[in-house]
Amino acid sequence: MAEIEIRDIRHVYDQGTADETVAVDNVNLTLRDGTANALLGPSGCGKTTLLQIISGLLEPTEGQVLIDGEDVTDQQPAERDIAQVFQFPVIYDSMDVYGNLAFPLRNGGMAEDEIEERVHVIAELLELEDILHSSPANLGPELNQLVALGRGIIRADTSAILFDEPMTDVEPARKLTIRRRVKEAQQEFGITALYVTHDQHEALTFAEQVAIMRDGHLVQYDTGENLYANPVNTFIGHFIGSPGMNLIECGVTEQDGTPHAQVGPHTVSVSETIHPEIDLSWTDCKIGIRPSSVTVQVADPKEDTGYIPAIVDQVEMVGGYQIITAELENTDVEVKARVAHDFMIDEDASIWLHFPPEDVQFFHEDQAIRAG
């Protein structure tokens, strides 16, 4: 098992031609030994390119890939001991499941009795024993994807496994089972894993740490909890969470000697801890607040100045809760708030919203402002 480190990776496609595109730029990332990681980002952000650079299918234009401290940038995929599971099940369909699982071992010259033992270990783990001698053509994409995974982890020297949106072909109902087996296999062998997806739910349930990419850059590499609570910029704030963080353009004003956010005629308090960091001369500022952190009040709070009056625009039932979209009074700012499923509210009703200061994020030029 291994620690994977990538340093200053840059990759340019069609360099020197009119079609030149920078797919990945200035990416540094260390995946600790035995951890489950995800690489998340919108389509076309360079995730797959980065993955192929790690597995060795693609040589980066610049930068290094290190496995356990050893520079493997010039090594072929076979030498790196890295397995990869592709977007759709890549199966050798002229062989049965057993033949597929045994394939990498046979290529490595292992003795047949050892191969058999190893195949059974993997088949048991992935619950494939009953179909070992079936033809993959007769199995669904879910099982085939498990076979592809098995082929990846069957070599005892597999140091890491990379997944490239492996659930694309899998029926939604079966995703959970498949992901569970994948996760079990990862934990059982303590394999360093990197799971590429554009689905944040998949990323957050699979991985301990998630790396988020945008336009070829690594934006944030953190735990799911931190990505949700402390996004480094407005992109992460909006990208993580469903619906994403409310991002409201604001100005900075001084009130009672402390900086506040000014949204139209309304003043919003921000956490005291970041007061020293805020410069009153700033423009291009935003405050961010999670819909779940917004407090909604139906009765007029009168004297309580912490509340902002708003008109309900839309109420959507989303399973166990409702999402209210409301427009702040005398502005064209819309804010989403999450309320309980039995919260009674009509469209066009007047409500009052409160943004608890400790939950308000402050962004200057789209970068989060943090204490200290």
Place this chain on the structure above:
Amino acid sequence: MKQRPWLFLLPALLLVSISAFIPLIAVMNYSQLTLLPGTQPYFSGLENFVAILNDEAFRGALYRQCIFSFLVLITEIPLGLGLALCMPKEGPGVGVSLVLLGIPLLIPWNVVGIIWRVFTRSDIGVLPAAFNWFGYSYSVSSSTIDAWWTVLAMDIWHWTPLVVLICYAGLQAIPEEYYMAAKIDRASPWKTFRYVTLPNLRGVLIIAVLLRLMDSFKIYAEPFVLTGGGPGSSTTFLSTYTSRMAIGGFQMGRGAATSLIYFFIVILLSFVIYIVMLNLGQGAGGDK
């Protein structure tokens, strides 16, 4: 209106029935008649079939035909696949190779025969001149061996490009991920070919084999122009035999019966090859 889809198929079905079913039924009818010039046709049952199956010339033509088609398949398919593997995958080379490969396919059959006839003429031909220079006396009209391999070479020259094009299209359709996976699984180039390229080409190879089988069985104009079926009857194939029987020999009934036998042999062979290739190595345990 469950019948509605059939309405859309109707024009096609009508065309096919006019072009294929009706002539076939007519041939079935003729095959059971004795049709000689100047006499009234009369029904003779299976007599024509019995006579043909007992005809040494027919058996000879069938035997030569099977050997010829077999040789065509075992040379053109691997050669075509090999060339397709060597073709560039992108860049200006693709267009150039496709055009070069297309040229033989654009030439009509009888013209191919004429071109090769000029090649092999003893007075001005390139081939005899080249062989004479090496001290081998080459002659299509007197040596069975020369006639055979020249007909074969002509067919390979004419039709291998078709196999190349089919295989090339098939190769282009194999997702890159299969090759990536094979790399990661440390498969050797041979194993990559054996487990990635070949199985993924199964479908197009079946088509290539069937097309070449059926077409080579129908070969007529080229040997007719080049060798006239000779020397002796050494390059007389089934089609030449059939046309001689029907037109040269004025035995339309026998000709019709020969066509039917011919037709069933082609269908049977195609079917067997199709089934065999479809199931070849599917889901087996893999080589140890």
